[in-house]
Amino acid sequence: MKNKIIADMFDEMASMLSIDETASSRFEVNAYKKAALTLATLQEPIEEVYANGGIEALMGLPGVGKGLAGKIEEFLKTGRIEKYDLLKKKYPIDFKSLTLIEGLGPKKIVALYRALGVKDLESLKKAIESHKIRSLPGFGEKSEDVLRKGMELLSTSKGRMLLGDALPVAESIVKKLLESGMVEKAMIAGSTRRMRETVGDLDILAISKRGKEVMDFFSSIDDVESIIVKGDTKTTVWLNIGLSCDLRVIKPESFGAALQYFTGNKEHNIKVRKIAIKKGYKLNEYGIFDKRGKILPFTGEESIYKKLDMQYMPPEMREDRGEVELSLEHKIPKLIELSDIRGDLHTHTKETDGANTIEEMADAAMALKREYFATTNHTKSLRIARGMNENQFREFFKHVDKLNDALQGRIKILKGAEMDILKDGSLDLDESLLKEMDCVLGAVHSAFNMNEEEMTNRIIKALDSGRIHILAHPTGRVINGREAYPLNLEKVLEAAERNNVIMEINAFPNRLDLSDTNIMLASKYKVLFSIGTDAHRTSHMQFMRYGVGTARRGWLQKKRIVNALPLTDLQKLFSR
């Protein structure tokens, strides 16, 4: 797949063109950036797009016209882009690494290159250490400092952080702001509000008349390690968890517009703004304005969309994946909500690698108002997790039966397993035991190094056994950990469809597997979904919200989520 290579080349060309006199305008630079983004987020290999539809298909991609389609074609045919090579000859600079440094853009990079020969992180480091930057025109002592800090930050930064790590911190900061008594309202915005699986920074909005004081308070809370920028309306700090956090103080009448503006991703916002312009308005983070520049009296986020004749859509959808068009047609689906969830079909106990007893898990589930949950311990092949054999499961289930009796229907514990799908696609437990179980998850935990065909066939064989209710964490990816195993998901989905196998949306924060985009793919098939927490301790049962968020990002409705069903309906479904 050459998408990323070409996207990076276009991004670099944008950097070079932004300081090169041969560029026709800054809009040409933007065109390269836009096309780079299209390529970087394209799901299908660009070489396939080209093979199937030629240059016309390339020109069908957003932001790709005749010129850039020609350059993509040139690269696919020759492995080179002449214009790229020409520019690169002029600017032999590693823009990709250097632009990662906060405060360093193309113009400053080229200024440093021309004056000091800075062309990569290594030579930038030397230039900083030799204190030559401070005497350059346009630079000073402070900018040298900023670059030094930027380099340090880059080397210690862990990149994007798991939503599951970032959201609780964001919530605690909002709480502190509210408790300070200085703000009337505070809310999380940005990718955290969209429940994106990882976040690059936190965005928090607050209403207050005392901007300066709020910023003083914010920059002194104990989560803050250092202050990056500080103004009366916007302050950015570096948090001790290794993430930056923006706080914006907004006037009450602008809060809805600000929330709208700082929630959608960039592409969503640009589309919405363009719709505003077409209707004769101007939309920015302060409000919606008429032709004479007068602010219209809309305070809520919903009323902004309404004024544009758009249907309100949940934050999780605002990724420019077709929701703007649906909204204009007033066809936004009603998405699954956390309150729709009645049970949890993926949990472990201390009998294998869990931390808590089944009694403790039941108490935790009841505290969360679950009507049922499945206990699904690992099976014997997974030795590292002390997987259980048939006899151990039978003993454990006797205990579960007694507990169910004692609970007197306050909650129902379903007897299940997270059974290994072995290397050859066979199952890790006897059929007779599987028949006794309420809920069988199938999962791959070993031999990840197969090729795509082998792995696909392995899983299909297991699904065709007819003994698996749910395929757990279907792609095996671990966010910031390991790639998904090679898999033809479409073929697996076909097998799931014909065997009535439910696809799991694993809610564990570093899994979220299926992912949002894979859910969108899967929802085109006649399959149902189960959102399971994979809880290994009682507190993990609260991960459900991340699974629900991911399902919402995949536009799923309640009717497709099996653990939103009442118990009797679920049992009917499982007994099929």
Next chain:
DNA sequence: GCCGTTTTCGGCCCGACTGTTTTCAGTCG
């Protein structure tokens, strides 16, 4: 360089903050 319900020219999202300036350029989101 892209794009079209003001279509093949003339627009292209828009404002805050910082540092180095003395009115603004560069960068970011």
